[in-house]
Amino acid sequence: MPDSLIAGVRCSEVLAELSDFLDGQLEMARTETLQAHVIKCDACERFGADVRAALDLLRETGTPEPLPDDVSKRLAECLRAL
Amino acid sequence: MPATEQQEQPDLALLVASSSGDKAAFEEFVDRHKSALFRFARAISPSLTDAEEAMQQTFVSAWQHASTFRGEGHARGWLFQIARNAQNKMHRRRAGEPPQHDDLTDLGNQAGWDCGLTPLADVIENREWVQHALSSLLVDDQEILVLIEVEGFSLLEAGDILGLSLPATKSRLHRARLRLLAALRKEEHHA
Numbered sequence: 041m042p043d044s045l046i047a048g049v050r051c052s053e054v055l056a057e058l059s060d061f062l063d064g065q066l067e068m069a070r071t072e073t074l075q076a077h078v079i080k081c082d083a084c085e086r087f088g089a090d091v092r093a094a095l096d097l098l099r100e101t102g103t104p105e106p107l108p109d110d111v112s113k114r115l116a117e118c119l120r121a122l
Numbered sequence: 123m124p125a126t127e128q129q130e131q132p133d134l135a136l137l138v139a140s141s142s143g144d145k146a147a148f149e150e151f152v153d154r155h156k157s158a159l160f161r162f163a164r165a166i167s168p169s170l171t172d173a174e175e176a177m178q179q180t181f182v183s184a185w186q187h188a189s190t191f192r193g194e195g196h197a198r199g200w201l202f203q204i205a206r207n208a209q210n211k212m213h214r215r216r217a218g219e220p221p222q223h224d225d226l227t228d229l230g231n232q233a234g235w236d237c238g239l240t241p242l243a244d245v246i247e248n249r250e251w252v253q254h255a256l257s258s259l260l261v262d263d264q265e266i267l268v269l270i271e272v273e274g275f276s277l278l279e280a281g282d283i284l285g286l287s288l289p290a291t292k293s294r295l296h297r298a299r300l301r302l303l304a305a306l307r308k309e310e311h312h313a
Contacts, residue, residue, distance in 0.1 A: 055230045059296035065277075087235050093243040094303045097252045098271045104157040111160065111174050118178045119152060122145070122185050 044083075047076035054084045058091060133197035141189035148188070152181055155201055158273060162202055165256075165264040166209050176212065180205040195282065199275060203283045206265070224297070233303035242303070245310050255305035263298035270295060 043052045054074055060066045061074050078084045107115065131150065139147035160177050167173035183204050191200050230236070246252070256264060269280040281291035 052227065055235060056226055059299055060292065065292065086241065087230075090234060090242040091299055091303055093241070093246070094306055095271055095299065097246055097249070098256065098267060098302065101249060101252060101272055104161040106157055107160055114174065115152070115156065115178060115181070119149060119181065122182065
């Protein structure tokens, strides 16, 4: 990706701060600065959307599977021995 | 007791009762957390057998040390921290392992930053891809992604569990996310 300078910010800066940006961890002024870049930069907008999509997919795994029966049985045995 | 009433019993109360020898309370605490703990143990263990052993050791330790939990944070976080410490002890993890300090631009490029790929949301076919991509990552990456993205711990809570400062937690999370994205892109190529 060309490290374009858009709205006073380089793409590499967006890459470095992308998680903080997506998580709302940046100060308001910095958020607005990066937002101004992302709106005008297709590459950064697309990459940010990809990171979001990856995390959404991961979060969708949500509720853990119940323990396999044999694992659950051995855990119960272990607890009985306490 | 109906399940809804059981859920209303806070973890702290269950641990207080457990510390007085109330096994039924402890079993309820175990039932509440065992699936999530096993998932985390699988992320930080080299094998299923090790994950099971880590889970068992964690609950044994939680029973033995229930009185030390002071309720200053989530009992779940305390439990996950025990699991991680147990696993580190079992495998002396990271002994001699150089920390991962890949160049951020390289990481970004591996994740598709440098080229106009089809949007990820349009190409991921199933959740198995995500599970496979996650399990292909190194333990450091898996554990922080599971804690924060899957289990919903905050950055501060995850940092406490992992023994990391807030900036270090953020940095590790960012790199782990990029590596996950890179792994998903690999899944796409292999499909």
